[in-house]
Amino acid sequence: MxxxxxxxxxxxxxxxxxxxxxxxxxxxxxxxxxxxxxxxxxxxxxxxxxxxxxxxxxxxxxxNKQNQVFDYAFILGKVRAAVDKREMLFKSEETTAFRVFNGISDGIGGLTIDWYDGFALFSWYSEGLFLHSDTIYSAFEKVISYKGIYAKRRFGENGQFVDDDNFVKGEIAPEPLIIKESNINFATYLNDGAMTGIFLDQRDVRRYIMEELSAGKRVLNTFSYTGAFSVAAAMGGAIHTTSVDVANRSRAKTAEQFEVNNLNPQDHTIMVEDVFHYFKYATRKELEFDLVILDPPSFAKTKKVTFSATKDYGTLLEQAINITAVNGYVVASTNHSGITMSDFNKTIKNSFAKQGRKYHVETTFEQPVDFASIKGYPESAYLKVVILKVLS
Structure with missing residues (x-):
């Protein structure tokens, strides 16, 4: 002991x-x-x-049971309970990608399992847990019929991704693997580095953008990655979307997401640009948007700018507010586990005050049900999204 x-x-x-x-x-x-x-x-x-x-x-x-062993039977019970909680998601015809097992929230810390239309993606966050991977795979196979299994080991120095080949067993997934979310198609890649092309924890936010915010709107999607928010807005009737991300590959990746939904990417703007520079450009050109989506990483560094959500989100939000039309909306999002919703609301209040503008909170989002957090571990409630209507 x-x-x-x-x-x-x-x-x-x-x-x-x-x-x-x-x-x-x-x-x-x-x-x-x-x-x-x-x-x-x-x-x-x-x-x-x-x-x-x-x-x-x-x-x-x-x-909390003495003499508990971490064996097949224990793991099987945890996996089965997690799958049972997600029964409705497995039955869904409009959404085919979601989280099957969410780490400590489902009883085993350091492991997540995501479902991509029959393919399971395991993410391992510690070598200690990975030493039990064969037993965990066996328990998973007992509970779920799958097409193939992929894995990403994320326990390198400072939590870095350490794999070149993510395929484990079963069928090899097509590239791209087309999944559905709220009847929107998304192109994903299970064997292409650390990311897959979509952040599944923003599912509820994308649906809200599509169904409630986008019709007839001019939309700016910053830190756009592969343009998932932009596609959701376009599917919801946005008249135009602008996607801005500093990564060169974001242009082709975003165009692909439009194309798999039979939308012409040339009808939209896709820019490879530093978001911080873009805000200055938009202000100088007096551009205005009806919906601005602000979902930066917790930490980002370009050649000239370093961004930290804890220090710099307020400044970034001010710049977004500055180019949002009256009666327009800002989707303010952060996935920083160290920022509480109370802290986030204070940042929002201060940013609007500095811009001399008023706002109303339309609604808020945290993680969807398959990404559930636990009370004893506040850091597990990492996602905070506030939908803001700009009143003046």
Whole structure:
């Protein structure tokens, strides 16, 4: 057993699942993949954990039962429960891509499994957990019939992606693999680096943009990646979309997303440009948009600009507000786990005040049901999206 500090006992008993070195006295568990038991200062059992170093800590609590083993039966139960919770998503005819297993929220920290129209994509966030991968694959296969399995190992230095080939077993997915979300087609790639072409956790936001915000609108999509928000807006009746991203490949990737929905990308604007520079350009040209989508990464660096969501989101939002028409909308989004919704609302309030403009919160979004967070681990509620109507 490993002895943990009094405050750590309190945290774990309150539902905190993440282990950090600071929780322990002198002896810290280091054997990757080992199952260890934790005790308090009186040598009383507290919890059972799996050791697996990753960028957030050194392991996760897996059970509050003494002598719990991390074996096939345990894993099978967790996977089966996760799949059962997503029964309606598996039955959906309009959406064929979603999250099947969401890490510690489904009982095993350091692992997510996403479903892409019959293909399963495993993302491993610690080498310790990956040592159990054969057992986890076997349990998954027992519960779900699939076409093929892909995996991305993300436990390199600072959580970096470490794979060249992501294929594991079964069928090889077509390239692109066309999935559906709210009856919109999206081209995805399971074996093309760290990303697939779409962020599945923004599903509810894209649907809202399509159904409620886009008809007849001029839309600006910043940090547009492969243009998923732009396509949702176009499918919802936007008269024109402008997609801006600094990555060179974003132009072809965004055009492809329009094309797989039988939309002509030439009817829209796709720009490879630093978003910060684009805002200056748009202000200088007195451009105005009815809907501005602001979904930056938590941290971004270009040749001349470094962006940190915790420090710079407010400034970025001010620039977005400046080119939004009266009665237009701003979709303000951040996936930074360290920013609370309260903090985010304060940033929004201050940004509008600095621009001398008024707003109304139309609605808010967090993660969809398949990305559920847990109360004991606030960082798991990472996605904050606020839909803002600009009143003046």
């Amino acid at each position: 490993y002895e943990i500090k009094k405050w750590a006992v309190s945290n774990i008993n309150s539902g905190t699942p993440l282990l950090t070195k600071e929780m322990f006295y002198n002896k810290v568990p280091k054997e990757e993949g080992a199952v260890v038991e934790l005790m308090d200062e009186k040598k009383h059992y507290v919890a059972t954990a799996l050791v697996g170093k990753q960028n957030k800590g050194i392991g996760w609590v897996i059970s």
